[in-house]
Amino acid sequence: MPELSRTRDAALRERANKVVPSGMWGHLHAAKLPDAYPQFFRRGEGGVLWDVDGNRYVDFMCSWGPNLLGHHHPEVEEAAERQRRDGDCLNGPAEVMVELAELVVDMVGHADWTQFQKNGTDATTTCVTIARAATGRRKILVAKGAYHGAVPWCSPSLLGVAAEDRAHLVYFTFNDVESLEAAAKTAGDDLAGILVSAFRHDFGFDQQLPTAEFARAARRICDGRGAALIIDEVRAGFRLNAAGSWEGLGVRPDLSAWSKAIANGYALAAVTGANRLRDAASQVFVTGSFWAGAVAMAAAVATLKVVRRDDVPARLARLGQLLREGLETRSRQFGLSIRQSGPVQMPTLLFDDDPDCRKGFAFCNAMLARGVYFHPKHNMFLCAAHSEADIAAALDAAEHGFSVVAAL
Amino acid sequence: MPELSRTRDAALRERANKVVPSGMWGHLHAAKLPDAYPQFFRRGEGGVLWDVDGNRYVDFMCSWGPNLLGHHHPEVEEAAERQRRDGDCLNGPAEVMVELAELVVDMVGHADWTQFQKNGTDATTTCVTIARAATGRRKILVAKGAYHGAVPWCSPSLLGVAAEDRAHLVYFTFNDVESLEAAAKTAGDDLAGILVSAFRHDFGFDQQLPTAEFARAARRICDGRGAALIIDEVRAGFRLNAAGSWEGLGVRPDLSAWSKAIANGYALAAVTGANRLRDAASQVFVTGSFWAGAVAMAAAVATLKVVRRDDVPARLARLGQLLREGLETRSRQFGLSIRQSGPVQMPTLLFDDDPDCRKGFAFCNAMLARGVYFHPKHNMFLCAAHSEADIAAALDAAEHGFSVVAAL
Numbered sequence: 001m002p003e004l005s006r007t008r009d010a011a012l013r014e015r016a017n018k019v020v021p022s023g024m025w026g027h028l029h030a031a032k033l034p035d036a037y038p039q040f041f042r043r044g045e046g047g048v049l050w051d052v053d054g055n056r057y058v059d060f061m062c063s064w065g066p067n068l069l070g071h072h073h074p075e076v077e078e079a080a081e082r083q084r085r086d087g088d089c090l091n092g093p094a095e096v097m098v099e100l101a102e103l104v105v106d107m108v109g110h111a112d113w114t115q116f117q118k119n120g121t122d123a124t125t126t127c128v129t130i131a132r133a134a135t136g137r138r139k140i141l142v143a144k145g146a147y148h149g150a151v152p153w154c155s156p157s158l159l160g161v162a163a164e165d166r167a168h169l170v171y172f173t174f175n176d177v178e179s180l181e182a183a184a185k186t187a188g189d190d191l192a193g194i195l196v197s198a199f200r201h202d203f204g205f206d207q208q209l210p211t212a213e214f215a216r217a218a219r220r221i222c223d224g225r226g227a228a229l230i231i232d233e234v235r236a237g238f239r240l241n242a243a244g245s246w247e248g249l250g251v252r253p254d255l256s257a258w259s260k261a262i263a264n265g266y267a268l269a270a271v272t273g274a275n276r277l278r279d280a281a282s283q284v285f286v287t288g289s290f291w292a293g294a295v296a297m298a299a300a301v302a303t304l305k306v307v308r309r310d311d312v313p314a315r316l317a318r319l320g321q322l323l324r325e326g327l328e329t330r331s332r333q334f335g336l337s338i339r340q341s342g343p344v345q346m347p348t349l350l351f352d353d354d355p356d357c358r359k360g361f362a363f364c365n366a367m368l369a370r371g372v373y374f375h376p377k378h379n380m381f382l383c384a385a386h387s388e389a390d391i392a393a394a395l396d397a398a399e400h401g402f403s404v405v406a407a408l
Numbered sequence: 409m410p411e412l413s414r415t416r417d418a419a420l421r422e423r424a425n426k427v428v429p430s431g432m433w434g435h436l437h438a439a440k441l442p443d444a445y446p447q448f449f450r451r452g453e454g455g456v457l458w459d460v461d462g463n464r465y466v467d468f469m470c471s472w473g474p475n476l477l478g479h480h481h482p483e484v485e486e487a488a489e490r491q492r493r494d495g496d497c498l499n500g501p502a503e504v505m506v507e508l509a510e511l512v513v514d515m516v517g518h519a520d521w522t523q524f525q526k527n528g529t530d531a532t533t534t535c536v537t538i539a540r541a542a543t544g545r546r547k548i549l550v551a552k553g554a555y556h557g558a559v560p561w562c563s564p565s566l567l568g569v570a571a572e573d574r575a576h577l578v579y580f581t582f583n584d585v586e587s588l589e590a591a592a593k594t595a596g597d598d599l600a601g602i603l604v605s606a607f608r609h610d611f612g613f614d615q616q617l618p619t620a621e622f623a624r625a626a627r628r629i630c631d632g633r634g635a636a637l638i639i640d641e642v643r644a645g646f647r648l649n650a651a652g653s654w655e656g657l658g659v660r661p662d663l664s665a666w667s668k669a670i671a672n673g674y675a676l677a678a679v680t681g682a683n684r685l686r687d688a689a690s691q692v693f694v695t696g697s698f699w700a701g702a703v704a705m706a707a708a709v710a711t712l713k714v715v716r717r718d719d720v721p722a723r724l725a726r727l728g729q730l731l732r733e734g735l736e737t738r739s740r741q742f743g744l745s746i747r748q749s750g751p752v753q754m755p756t757l758l759f760d761d762d763p764d765c766r767k768g769f770a771f772c773n774a775m776l777a778r779g780v781y782f783h784p785k786h787n788m789f790l791c792a793a794h795s796e797a798d799i800a801a802a803l804d805a806a807e808h809g810f811s812v813v814a815a816l
Binding site: 150 | 420424426427428429430432433434436438446449450451452457460467469472473474475479480495496498499501502503505512513520521522523526527528533536537538539540546559560561563564568569570572573576642667668673675681686687688689690691697698700781
């Protein structure tokens with residue numbers, strides 16, 4: 001197997017290191033990935049990526065979520081281009097904001113209204129602010145280890161964060177009703193809301209879908225206390241159920257935060273809310289220079305129409321099921337014990353007895369050399385542009401990957 | 409003078425009211441403007457806007473800052489389109505991130521490195537986080553009434569904000585050295601940094617450029633205490649001096665926050681920093697789903713190259729001077745006493761003896777009816793697409809506006 005060429009990537013990393021601290025920031029920093037992974041990308045098409053050295057990958061990270069329909073989806077790009085010819089960032093919104101808001105309210109089960117932002121963190125922060133404004137209380141219950149953004153109140157890192165930034169967070173364990181009730185008790189009369197991910201997708205751990213019991217407990221606590229149930233749909237949104245990831249559980253939130261896939265890669269986020277939160281949402285001051293940008297909204301309208309028309313979550317589930325079954329079969333052929341967790345549309349694959357992720361890294365490096373981009377620790381993402389041939393290619397590469405791990 | 413048509417705008421507001429709390433959020437909410445102002449826009453071209461009813465305005469808000477070179481600037485759009493054909497939101501940055509970072513570091517006086525975000529608030533929040541990480545301290549000095557973003561730690565509204573969100577802010581008065589020194593004394597050994605706007609541009613007040621004495625005092629305090637001097641360039645950036653708004657004062661910050669104009673309307677923000685903050689910047693966890701988006705970066709490269717090649721700040725200063733002098737002359741013709749403040753590239757016009765802004769609103773309504781979009785309370789923005797004919801049109805409209813105010 002030839003080594004992947006990394007000449008151009010290496011040269012860019014060297015230049016980047018001089019002008020960007022450590023060459024890159026945040027979740028896209030290649031230093032957190034196996035050595036063979038590229039930092040810089042040249043091109044995307046559908047569910048396929050090319051790095052700057054021309055290496056081609058069937059991509060199962062999908063931009064860490066935003067790529068839902070495939071890069072350069074014709075309907076999305078046409079809608080964006082049409083809006084772009086008129087204008088993007090004006091002195092107020094364009095008509096498309098109303099069209100998008102009506103579509104979101106129509107699609108999302110609990111939504112009576114919506115507001116738009118740019119980052120997922122904007123949406124989660126806005127939800128917390130609205131919940132506090134509506135209740136006049138301060139405590140927000142959050143699951144230990146959950147990711148809700150990268151600003152001081154919720155960042156996974158404590159560096160540069162003051163204790164006061166998290167003064168009013170109270171922690172519970174995902175899917176643990178008892179711990180949720182205990183946290184609510186701790187919050188007491190000051191409970192403003194419960195913020196919970198659509199499912200548990202903590203970095204490096206097995207994923208968990210919420211149990212109906214847990215979802216109902218969260219709803220019951222909020223109802224009993226007049227607090228707001230907030231679902232963080234930033235990562236899961238539009239991949240599990242376009243009406244809301246908890247719709248199948250029969251539990252609806254008061255507020256949800258959306259971003260990533262909502263405009264198929266265009267920068268957009270949204271908060272959706274129920275009528276009882278509408279006044280508070282109209283009174284808090286939340287804004288950004290580009291939040292009314294019309295091109296991303298036009299892209300979102302096109303994206304969501306395709307999601308609904310083509311039942312994208314069902315397509316992803318079908319492809320994801322093929323991938324999961326194929327990985328299970330092939331890992332067994334090599335006598336390897338793997339754990340696949342979470343919804344099949346957003347799979348996580350971890351190896352048993354792999355505390356330092358040595359197996360995971362070797363597996364992913366081997367996959368990458370065969371042209372398939374997997375992540376060794378984080379949940380992955382399918383997109384509607386993936387084909388059965390792409391899944392077959394991934395399984396072929398995985399067979400190679402498992403053989404490498406088996407030989408470790 | 410015929411009334412402006414508002415049929416379509418009214419219909420959209422009615423629809424928006426149903427699906428967006430109060431029909432719009434934040435600084436672009438038309439409810440904060442005189443009655444005649446539109447909420448929804450159809451099109452932008454250069455320095456001109458059309459609302460959804462087809463009314464045309466020479467625009468002096470420029471999207472509240474982002475429109476620096478004019479809507480649909482050919483070089484910016486071409487660069488963005490070229491990048492778009494390759495890809496935008498990938499699994500990591502494209503080569504253009506390095507090109508942009510090198511350009512920013514080359515242009516901005518104090519910058520040894522840079523990082524990119526989406527919102528101005530992302531950039532100011534990142535600066536504060538880096539300052540705290542670098543110093544291991546918590547207190548940030550900020551000017552009373554200054555705007556640094558719309559999240560709990562800095563929002564102009566306290567609704568939904570807990571006292572702890574601002575536990576480590578200490579307030580001073582802009583341009584008041586004594587108050588700055590007193591604030592530093594209050595912060596004591598816990599001083600992490602001073603965050604200050606490039607100039608004082610508080611909403612509804614006369615603007616103030618910083619005095620050299622004030623700027624030097626801020627630098628001296630930070631040097632003496634090992635704290636970080638942070639300039640918020642989000643609003644002023646690239647309009648006063650592309651190397652940094654304080655370059656003319658001979659004072660350089662340790663960190664600056666940029667956004668708005670940096671990519672001529674494409675959503676982008678940046679932090680620039682000096683080498684002594686590089687380690688902290690590489691260690692804090694700051695990220696967003698779209699922060700590595702390549703199209704906005706390509707737009708920024710093109711924008712900044714034009715800014716440098718054409719000396720855009722100088723062009724804006726020349727046009728702004730014409731506008732300021734013309735407004736002064738015409739207001740006097742009507743015996744009106746107005747106050748024009750701040751840099752001419754970002755003018756604020758307020759009427760004397762106008763506590764409820766009745767004069768300002770009447771003036772702006774009259775301007776709007778003559779096809780010129782002014783703001784009655786907020787600083788305005790010039791763009792490089794404005795021509796001398798646009799300034800003349802604004803002055804003609806202003807003459808009408810002053811006549812209306814004189815007759816109140």
